Amino acid sequence: MPDDVLVKGGRVVDASGERVADVLVRDGVVIEVEAQLEPASPAARVLDAAGCVVAPGLVDLHAHLREPGDEDAETIVTGARAAALGGFTAVVAMPNTTPPLDDPAVVASVLAIGRASACDVVASGCITKGRRGEELAPMHELHQLGVRIFTDDGDCVADADVMRRALEYARSLPGAVVAQHAEDPALAQGGSMHEGAWSSRLGIQGRPAAAEAIIVARDIQLAELTGGRVHFLHLSAAPSVELVRAAKRRGLPVTAESMPHHFTLTDAECASFDPVFKVHPPLRTADDVAAIKAGLADGTIDAIATDHAPHVPQAKEQPFEQAPPGMLGLETTLALTLTELVEPGVLSLADALARLSWSPAGIAGLADHGGPIASGRPANLCVIDPALQWEVDRARLASRSRNTPYHGRKLTGRVRHTILRGEPVVVDGVAQR
């Protein structure tokens, strides 16, 4: 029988509002949320939360944990540890592994490893077999294992008819959502960065914003045609934000996420030729960054996700165009959100936590995550010190990989404790598993 945990002295923030309260946890469940609670037994573990925000654990809709197939870059266990340190109590594992998550046996093995890790690992499932964009994967079999987010992420489902059939078929699977990597391959293929002034100057083939917006526009039409739920992964371009905004205004079943690198970095970074800045969809212009921020502020973009994409060092020790795309995110996303969105007043703290926790929990159908922090609810919590200043040091990340574009950046706000089903998996910034 694990001991009680008492989170003491913090400011509780969830979808219902905020109040100063202590949180008492027993057997993985929140027992009481009241001011000035005292531990019921001397064995109770007291976690100091003075000056901190006590929030529902964060939920990442988009992490590449690389297992199976590329365990040199990350494993489920190391990725989950990085997630816990970043305040996440649940991450959705993307399916572009080797073999891909298009088969119940592979999904089951990922879930089994995930159960012993520092956060809940939620498997996504492929839309199509082998992520080839041709035939539907066994979506029902995957759904029976708990898969709710279906995606071929890494690749776009380019064929409009295949996307249409996936949206139709998913209608029969309760809670299922079809998540699109929106980049028309005919326009984006061969490109390594945003197409624009910088790509033209650097002589690097571009991936135009239109490649994203065309698929967003098309899939909004398909959602309307089929009634299926579509979720847009890593929205990066201003025209896409406007399309999603208009679709939501019309009441269509459309959701979207964006990543910190798309609201903090621009394509100008690529002038360094350092592939740590290479990512798909690419870093875009200051106008796009402003549009992503506006979309997050008005709720057009429902969630902030990480697109955590670890790569071994030698993969990035190549010329820009030959290096694989992707950057780390799990350990910096919360701090970037606080520093770049909350501090300048783009989002309130509550709205930021909505984008990071209860809104993505709702999209993924994770009833145990995202709060509220109330008696009887599973104790998935993160305790954030919003004033702590720190500097990103790639050598000190928990991820197996080092490809963060934020090395040396000073950020404000950091996770102090993370509690997974009542167990403190991060205490005072140190992983316990």
Next chain:
Amino acid sequence: MKHLLAIDDLSRAEIDGLLDLSESFIEVTQRDIPKIPALRGRTVVTLFFEESTRTRLSFETAAKRLSADTMSFSASTSSLTKGESLLDTVQTIEAMGVDAIVVRHPCAGAAHRVAQWVDASVVNAGDGRHQHPTQALLDLVTLRRRLGRGGFDGLRVVIVGDIRHSRVARSGVQALSTMGAEVTLVAPPTLLPESLEGWPVVVDDDLDSVLPEVDVVYLLRIQRERLAGALLPSQREYTSRYGITVERAARLKPDTLIMHPGPMNRGVEIAAEVADSPASTVTEQVANGVAVRMAVLWSTLGSGGQIA
């Protein structure tokens, strides 16, 4: 000058200095024994990840005429992507003890990456579609020898052809405009860069209206692969709109120069008769290339002494 990676790293004065030095080396290359001991004991490696016999020969000849030792490393990029990273390759070569690395690579920024990793001097011999600085310098030397020292100010140059995929165009535009020339680009819209923001150029759609106005016509090679996709309808259509045919050449001012970085597609972007006419500088460009690369190696290896 530690490295030569891109033309935009150079000021007008620095370019002028390199051109002066190049002209001194042209004199050296015209001697009976065209070799000086300036870089004796130094080692220059040519690290080529892309086939280019001409550029490699030019650099190796330049190094040898300065009495440097030369090594060469060739690699098909396909075999490298499977195994060794660029960093590993470069560190292996540096461990052998080299003073300068001349890098040719099909990817933009490759020479910049190498320069971040090594102590040796790095010379960019062409990186993807990005830059080919020694080509730009040898073009300037060629122009200066034809036009005289003050010849760049107000010089009207039109660059014709596949600008989008061309490192020669990117470095050439910067070099010409830094020296005071006025650059016009003429190309099919599919072969222009997607954005020309910040480029010191004007774009014109009509080659025939531009030609009578210009002092220099700079032609770019049309690669066969550009004809395979949706970029161009046909070679015939390209030549009829953008090729310097005998008829078009007749409409040029009598002293207009015609330049081409080679290798030429005779009959495509340039008629054979035009390529071989006195207005053409093609063979001078190649000849001056050796002296320019001598000047670049001399400057980057920091000898700083007298030219013997």
